[in-house]
Amino acid sequence: MRKWILAAAMITAVPVAAVAADADAGKTVFNKCKACHQVDKNAVGPHLGSLIGRKAGSLEDYKYSDALKNSGITWDDASLDKWLQGPAKDVPGTKMIFAGIKDEGDRANLIEYLKTLK
Template sequence: MTARRPATVLAGILLAAAAGSVPAATGAIATEGDAGRGKEIYARCGACHSLDYDRVGPHHCGLFGRRAGSVEGFEYSKAMKNSKLVWNSETLDRFIADPLKTVPGTRMGYAGIPDARERADLLAYLRASNDGPECSQMSAPRR
């Protein structure tokens, strides 16, 4: 399956809207994010991702400006390797909103984060982390 059912999308929108999300599932990029809130949102990624080492998903240090599917030694899906995406605020926002729609065939079987504000916060955290000590101490990508 490469796209979510309309009912599922609607349910996500309703849940986000009911929770007071601003603005829920608009797809718009919120330019200002809160890194503190983003850290809490990043905990959702903790089953598969870490900042400084590869797990089920690749590490996130050095993410901005990196070509998708390019972490050396990490086994990506063909879809991700061939996506021709370069990770920046716009491409990450689009991917996190709906991974399976943005890169059909990605192994990241996750419905996405429909709330633009939450995505902005998450990206703010990732940007801050990439500039912070945890990533600066990462001398070389670890596996």
């Protein structure tokens, strides 16, 4: 019985990177983001070009909430997956008002797409 429980726990703990992701499908998911974000310039939200590896709240030409600036987040697969599930749950006090993306595959695809943006 213990081996089965351990195996089940290991299966549910599969990291986001293990989910097959498709950048082209992520480009379609990005349509949900376009109301506030652009790739190459700030809009309602900060631009998302070269997001991976960037410290949250670090663009000098965008006014972030103190909560996000002080979050200590550096954007990678895991931090983006958590953020995209609900920004206000991840960083209370953020200015980003977005319910989140519930579908794990959509999040993985979107993250894969964001990796392509320079």
